[in-house]
Amino acid sequence: MGVKGLQYFMDRCCPDVCVIVNLREMARQHIANNQKGCSATDPTLVVDGMACLFYWYSCKDWVCGGQWKEYVDVLKSWVEAFTSAGIRLIFFFDGVVEDQKRQEWIKRRRRVNGEISKVFNHIKLHGEQPGKELVCLPSALATFTPLALRSLGQEVFCSVREADYEIASYARQHGCMGILGQDSxxxxxxxxxxxxxxxxxxxxxxxxxxxxxxLCRTIGVAVTQLPLLACLLGNDVVSEEQMQHIRSGAMATYRRNNPPPRSGAHQGQMVQAVAQLVSSFHSREEEENELVPEYLNVSASQRELLKKGIYSYLLPEDKGFELFDISSLPFAFEKYVSPEILKACREKHVAAEGFMVYSVVCVGVTECSNSMEDEVDTELLPQALVYKCCRQRIYGLLLLLGQNDTNVDLPAIKEWFVFPGNSLKEPDMVYPVPVNLPCPQPSLDLLWFSTGPEVSALRLTAFLSIFDCLEYSELYGEIEDSLLAALCLVTYIVLQVQSLSQEDVDAYLSQAVCLRLKSSQELQQIELPLLSSRAVQLGCLYVRGLSHLLGANIASGCPLTFSALMPWHSFDGRFFHSKYLLAHRGVEKTELLDSNPSCLSHFLQLKDKLVETCSKRGRVLQSRPQTPLPKTTPEVRYRDAHSGLPPNVCDGWRGRGETTGGHRRGQEWRDRSEYENRDRPWGRGGHRTGGQHFNSFHPNDGRPSNMSQPPKQSRSRSYHNRERYQLAPRWLQPPAP
Incomplete structure (x- = not known):
């Protein structure tokens, strides 16, 4: 985000612009300046939450999936530092990716994929987490941080348009003391x-x-010219490439007038050169009222793009703001839900309590950023495909798709999910699937707004049906909500991912059961002998699953408490990793459960229920211990690894026509619910050869398929154009010497 090169210019080339301030003193001055008014306002900082994630997450472990209890403690200390100084905090997080910024979002996601690949290469080579030079934040950190802050009593907002705009607008409207972030x-x-x-x-x-x-005095531009300067330098609306010819011309003129060494570093030169060009327009009287000066050498389409970029910086009460006001845009699926639901979706979203529902119902678009998944290890499905069936059922519940609905005008959700093989050239058009309820489909108004024991039972039924775990209703109230949620999630994963073993399930359930008794200090003391890239992926898969539990819970009317679905109550990456290593080493269950009789009892109860439920669906767990290789031991490579696919990986699968080899226009993945064996890291930031074969089945004609029939499977051609090698599953590798 931000203006290309401007942050660097201010920090490195323009020291007069950087003023060291004491926030306590600023707060005192703010109070003094407001005492003359009708009422003094509290000194308030508006915080750009997305920009702060990297600075907040200071926990030792990040690659294993997140040390969530410790992270919440860090957030608590951070908030207390401001509140003890009498400073009020208002947090904003990105709630949507606007169409005009989608290409920039895609560009970042591809860059992060490369960083993630490097992380997995490091883990496989050294058996440990990379150093500070290569850090990727835990998956779903941006999803759960707003909820963590709310749990700490903070005011949190999720944006319905570009978050930077809403932050700036709120700060000006409420006379705030400042904006805390890292975005020029x-x-x-x-x-x-x-x-x-x-x-x-x-x-x-x-x-x-x-x-x-x-800044304006230093570079010689008027304050009103800053938006034009930002667009010519390049931002999220106007890319660098689109104004390259303008900058090249400005740079040539600047260097003629400022020969080396006076010209300085390239980044500094660029800002000075473009500022010099922009300031020249101000001297022309006829140009003063023009957003884009006529003398600027741009095409008609580029001129309109520049205007759009300049308008994006206009706030309410700014001249010309009314030309760019988007507050009256129509809802995407307003004909499928009531006005009350639309209003509730927006309110929940703005209050950071409506994960997924607003983007689906009101916008018709949903996205998921990078996850910790290894694109060369094909043993595990990408999380985007594992949870696709779950999302389709959530969409079906939100958009009132009944089990016998044959309406030809079904809505399609645009999904922008990052996973290996998806080029992100276009969104996947994903259709809702009916939730298989044992009763007539309840209206969303009934689930969300009505009360009474029957409605409560309906909410729980809808939630469990999304994960195909209706049998677990008898456990509601008998075990903690967090354990019920964990059981639903692990069961769903087992049904979708055929490569999941008994040892993997033991690791998931044991850490969920034992975590309740661990403090963040105890969790920080865990030492891992080495890291397993497979365990890293499984940790990410679980955390992404928690976000789907959250979306399903909201869509169902919240039968479970929000806290039960938070990762700090059911997951710790380092703790899970330790359980994974123990489970695959084959330790006794008492050792796996920390020699705690109560934990062992809960574990056996959950495990028995899971095995029974999966057996009814024809899924039998197999023992398949894997011993991670010691450091510096090279991994054996092999050709053409392929494994079986889940027979019921996506009930009611939909696609946009026939898929061949899992490709979308060449090398991209199309709507399919399976992708053969794999691994992978996170969301709004982050970083990352093989004749691999993928099994895919051919979707029907676009209508919901018979959910009682498993999809047909077929061997597809290679996902890449050229044959490459890949890392062997560890159970196929020869024993280490």
């Missing part, structure tokens, strides 16, 4: 002072404020 867009908006979270010193509450007026 905040110096372009005419809003509150922009404060750096990267330069924040929590113990002293000091940071750097970027002075807008000083």
């Amino acid at each position: 867009d905040f110096i372009i908006y005419d809003s509150a002072p922009y404060l750096s979270v990267a330069k924040l010193r929590l113990n002293s509450l000091t940071t750097v404020m970027y002075d807008r007026q000083r």
